[in-house]
Amino acid sequence: xxxxxxxxxxxxxxxxxxxxxxxxxxxxxxxxxxxxxxxxxxxxxxxxxxxxxxxxxxxxxxxxxxxxxxxxxxxxxxxxxxxxxxxxxxxxxxxxxxxxxxxxxxxxxxxxxxxxxxxxxxxxxxxxxxxxxxxxxxxxxxxxxxxxxxxxxxxxxxxxxxxxxxxxxxxxxxxxxxxxxxxxxxxxxxxxxxxxxxxxxxxxxxxxxxxxxxxxxxxxxxxxxxxxxxxxxxxxxxxxxxxxxxxxxxxxxxxxxxxxxxxxxxxxxxxxxxxxxxxxxxxxxxxxxxxxxxxxxxxxxxxxxxxxxxxxxxxxxxxxxxxxxxxxxxxxxxxxxxxxxxxxxxxxxxxxxxxxxxxx
Amino acid sequence: xxxxxxxxxxxxxxxxxxxxxxxxxxxxxxxxxxxxxxxxxxxxxxxxxxxxxxxxxxxxxxxxxxxxxxxxxxxxxxxxxxxxxxxxxxxxxxxxxxxxxxxxxxxxxxxxxxxxxxxxxxxxxxxxxxxxxxxxxxxxxxxxxxxxxxxxxxxxxxxxxxxxxxxxxxxxxxxxxxxxxxxxxxxxxxxxxxxxxxxxxxxxxxxxxxxxxxxxxxxxxxxxxxxxxxxxxxxxxxxxxxxxxxxxxxxxxxxxxxxxxxxxxxxxxxxxxxxxxxxxxxxxxxxxxxxxxxxxxxxxxxxxxxxxxxxxxxxxxxxxxxxxxxxxxxxxxxxxxxxxxxxxxxxxxxxxxxxxxxxxxxxxxxxxxxxxxxxxxxxxxxxxxxxxxxxxxxxxxxxxxxxxxxxxxxxxxxxxxxxxxxxxxxxxxxxxxxxxxxxxxxxxxxxxxxxxxxxxxxxxxxxxxxxxxxxxxxxxxxxxxxxxxxxxxxxxxxxxxxxxxxxxxxxxxxxxxxxxxxxxxxxxxxxxxxxxxxxxxxxxxxx
Numbered sequence: 001x002x003x004x005x006x007x008x009x010x011x012x013x014x015x016x017x018x019x020x021x022x023x024x025x026x027x028x029x030x031x032x033x034x035x036x037x038x039x040x041x042x043x044x045x046x047x048x049x050x051x052x053x054x055x056x057x058x059x060x061x062x063x064x065x066x067x068x069x070x071x072x073x074x075x076x077x078x079x080x081x082x083x084x085x086x087x088x089x090x091x092x093x094x095x096x097x098x099x100x101x102x103x104x105x106x107x108x109x110x111x112x113x114x115x116x117x118x119x120x121x122x123x124x125x126x127x128x129x130x131x132x133x134x135x136x137x138x139x140x141x142x143x144x145x146x147x148x149x150x151x152x153x154x155x156x157x158x159x160x161x162x163x164x165x166x167x168x169x170x171x172x173x174x175x176x177x178x179x180x181x182x183x184x185x186x187x188x189x190x191x192x193x194x195x196x197x198x199x200x201x202x203x204x205x206x207x208x209x210x211x212x213x214x215x216x217x218x219x220x221x222x223x224x225x226x227x228x229x230x231x232x233x234x235x236x237x238x239x240x241x242x243x244x245x246x247x248x249x250x251x252x253x254x255x256x257x258x259x260x261x262x263x264x265x266x267x268x269x270x271x272x273x274x275x276x277x278x279x280x281x282x283x284x285x286x287x288x289x290x291x292x293x294x295x296x297x298x299x300x301x302x303x304x305x306x307x308x309x310x311x312x313x314x315x316x317x318x319x320x321x322x323x324x325x326x327x328x329x330x331x332x333x334x335x336x337x338x339x340x341x342x343x344x345x346x347x348x349x350x351x352x353x354x355x356x357x358x359x360x
Numbered sequence: 361x362x363x364x365x366x367x368x369x370x371x372x373x374x375x376x377x378x379x380x381x382x383x384x385x386x387x388x389x390x391x392x393x394x395x396x397x398x399x400x401x402x403x404x405x406x407x408x409x410x411x412x413x414x415x416x417x418x419x420x421x422x423x424x425x426x427x428x429x430x431x432x433x434x435x436x437x438x439x440x441x442x443x444x445x446x447x448x449x450x451x452x453x454x455x456x457x458x459x460x461x462x463x464x465x466x467x468x469x470x471x472x473x474x475x476x477x478x479x480x481x482x483x484x485x486x487x488x489x490x491x492x493x494x495x496x497x498x499x500x501x502x503x504x505x506x507x508x509x510x511x512x513x514x515x516x517x518x519x520x521x522x523x524x525x526x527x528x529x530x531x532x533x534x535x536x537x538x539x540x541x542x543x544x545x546x547x548x549x550x551x552x553x554x555x556x557x558x559x560x561x562x563x564x565x566x567x568x569x570x571x572x573x574x575x576x577x578x579x580x581x582x583x584x585x586x587x588x589x590x591x592x593x594x595x596x597x598x599x600x601x602x603x604x605x606x607x608x609x610x611x612x613x614x615x616x617x618x619x620x621x622x623x624x625x626x627x628x629x630x631x632x633x634x635x636x637x638x639x640x641x642x643x644x645x646x647x648x649x650x651x652x653x654x655x656x657x658x659x660x661x662x663x664x665x666x667x668x669x670x671x672x673x674x675x676x677x678x679x680x681x682x683x684x685x686x687x688x689x690x691x692x693x694x695x696x697x698x699x700x701x702x703x704x705x706x707x708x709x710x711x712x713x714x715x716x717x718x719x720x721x722x723x724x725x726x727x728x729x730x731x732x733x734x735x736x737x738x739x740x741x742x743x744x745x746x747x748x749x750x751x752x753x754x755x756x757x758x759x760x761x762x763x764x765x766x767x768x769x770x771x772x773x774x775x776x777x778x779x780x781x782x783x784x785x786x787x788x789x790x791x792x793x794x795x796x797x798x799x800x801x802x803x804x805x806x807x808x809x810x811x812x813x814x815x816x817x818x819x820x821x822x823x824x825x826x827x828x829x830x831x832x833x834x835x836x837x838x839x840x841x842x843x844x845x846x847x848x849x850x851x852x853x854x855x856x857x858x859x860x861x862x863x864x865x866x867x868x869x870x871x872x873x874x875x876x877x878x879x880x881x882x883x884x885x886x887x888x889x890x891x892x893x894x895x896x897x898x899x900x901x902x903x
Contacts, residue, residue, distance in 0.1 A: 051536055070656065071539045078540040084533040088555045089643075098541035101551075101646050149541050 008057035035206035077146030085130035098149035264343035284319035371815035399757035409612035449523035477878030479578030481682035526560025544651035577845025596752035709841035716788035724792035755847030784837035791833030
């Protein structure tokens with residue numbers, strides 16, 4: 001189903017949980033909503049699914065205004081963070097609940113429950129009670145229950161946050177495969193960026209009740225449009241500097257604190273503009289020449305080394321080394337250069353860099 | 361402080377802990393359980409006089425009539441409480457609105473009133489021609505209906521409280537989840553929340569039933585004012601009546617009716633528990649359209665309005681109606697007698713509550729933490745016994761027990777205290793064990809890993825957490841003791857507690873004096889509660 005939000009706001013007293021959100025979601029699209037806690041992620045899907053009525057704005061599904069349609073007639077699957085399987089019913093009764101409350105004939109209820117349990121490979125547990133299943137299994141049943149309503153829209157409210165890391169990874173691909181097969185439009189709230197990156201068609205990055213940025217995972221990673229997006233999605237080194245000049249090819253030449261110059265990607269800034277550059281650790285290399293820096297920390301990240309340095313510009317600059325390579329010692333002097341294509345230039349925020357990347 | 365240290369060190373050893381717990385259990389059995397059901401034993405040893413009563417059809421029909429009245433009134437009252445209590449619990453737990461705090465406080469008001477005063481007030485309110493007289497109807501209520509109206513008032517808070525406690529624990533997301541699956545709210549509640557309600561329903565039902573069955577003071581006052589005394593009996597008023605008449609066979613009648621009430625009450629406890637636990641709300645069939653109609657628009661609003669109206673008209677107005685006496689000239693009150701009665705009542709209630717806390721906490725802890733052990737289960741069930749047994753029967757039994765052991769008559773007040781200890785004990789234990797069950801045991805474990813000894817862990821970690829429940833239990837027990845008439849009269853007819861004093865005034869036809877005494881008592885209770893809450897909340901802030 002196609003979803004469109006028109007200037008949605010949700011106010012609790014004087015506090016806007018979400019404010020002036022407009023958004024268009026295509027049929028069958030898998031969207032994740034990412035953002036720090038308290039940014040309004042869950043509020044947004046609760047408003048879309050009809051659990052809450054927005055205080056302002058309209059929700060359209062397939063271009064029909066459903067803002068005032070009560071939740072039970074919205075036909076939106078919703079999977080809760082705390083799973084919320086009905087404890088007084090068996091797994092099968094849970095999955096068959098939606099067809100039952102629509103008063104379908106008994107055989108049909110049975111068939112739907114069976115099909116959906118098979119879909120999530122849980123049919124062998126049909127007669128058990130929710131409390132007899134593990135967390136991952138319960139969540140699979142909760143998804144089957146939401147799908148069994150026949151809804152073409154599914155809201156996932158941090159469904160995996162209570163699960164084991166490995167179960168979480170398996171389950172997320174499983175779900176993506178399933179919903180793509182069924183052509184269901186999904187809005188998936190998460191605070192796990194890896195999860196968002198790996199399953200979504202597009203990511204909505206929210207902050208303080210508003211949408212900060214929308215884009216495909218790769219685009220958002222490579223070409224974030226704001227400092228906040230660069231900082232929140234993936235990891236990055238941020239450095240305050242000033243535009244010196246532009247090269248003939250259009251690249252920006254910048255002066256870092258302390259006077260050293262670097263080159264970055266193309267930008268629309270002019271000489272003298274105060275800016276911030278963002279360069280991800282994997283785009284920082286050691287060389288014979290470049291920024292002077294001193295190694296102050298070394299951490300093995302599981303598949304690579306993360307080296308933290310204090311540069312001559314007084315910035316902390318992190319870079320990565322392959323797990324197989326030789327690691328420097330703490331206190332070693334290194335020279336750093338940046339991949340200039342991957343060095344992004346942003347306007348220096350008036351409120352200060354700290355404020356611009358604050359999570360709340 | 362050194363005593364604290366000493367206890368603390370001693371608590372580190374298993375043996376003294378066990379010894380203390382065994383002692384508590386012994387006290388519980390000897391002081392509370394055995395005297396409560398002693399009358400059953402007495403029936404067998406005194407079978408001659410009991411069989412004499414059984415052979416007299418006139419007496420047996422009186423006894424059966426009283427029992428029928430008691431049990432049928434209790435049953436009707438409980439059903440009404442359930443039907444009206446569920447929507448009210450919903451309002452209190454799930455709805456947010458201004459003034460909710462006041463509604464919450466008003467709910468408990470009938471518990472502060474001595475039941476004798478309540479009975480008086482209710483008759484004044486409903487009983488034509490003094491109270492509300494619906495013009496043209498010439499409505500004169502039968503004693504039976506009047507007692508139902510009266511009993512609803514003081515059982516209603518118990519039902520609403522039990523149901524709210526459970527509702528608070530039921531995840532509200534269940535209903536939301538059901539609604540995203542196309543169930544109307546009506547269907548969601550019926551198929552999910554109500555089936556999860558059972559535990560609360562059992563507690564509420566038992567509390568209401570037992571309370572209605574036990575009630576003596578209010579019932580007697582109401583019957584007296586309706587001139588139905590001596591004609592219309594409930595179990596407890598029958599015992600009171602028998603105590604008063606000089607009849608050699610009265611003993612037999614009292615033993616018989618006490619035993620029957622105890623036995624029926626216990627059977628009922630088991631039956632109700634089984635029935636509610638076995639009974640399944642049919643969830644296979646749904647009516648989507650009807651459900652939607654019932655969930656939207658006027659129906660839920662009407663339901664809420666009806667719940668509030670019921671609370672106001674059936675519960676609160678009759679309760680407070682006695683205050684209309686304030687518009688009349690002050691009666692001539694014997695202040696010395698009243699104050700001495702109030703003093704006695706407060707002393708009895710105070711001792712009972714302190715006993716309940718000291719000896720109730722170990723038992724409550726055991727029940728909460730070791731529910732799965734055999735002893736835990738036994739204690740859990742035993743604690744309910746004095747709660748279920750009608751207090752008049754309990755008092756009668758207790759009086760028999762102690763007078764069998766000690767023949768002298770001068771210890772009557774002590775026996776009254778023992779009686780009040782017995783029926784308030786379960787209230788304290790239930791409240792505390794409920795609270796302890798909610799507390800994650802890891803807090804105490806953490807304290808122990810940090811080097812705290814068991815007693816220290818209890819006083820510094822667990823106690824501050826459950827403090828409010830301990831106080832709630834204590835207040836409940838205190839008010840319950842303060843208002844109790846039946847047990848006191850059954851133990852010692854000349855006991856000088858306030859409810860008895862008020863009943864005696866009514867007996868003597870001094871209505872105005874009784875009303876003013878009640879009002880003074882209510883005011884004192886109210887101020888006392890207020891001060892207690894204030895002191896407690898302040899103490900809590902300092903530590």
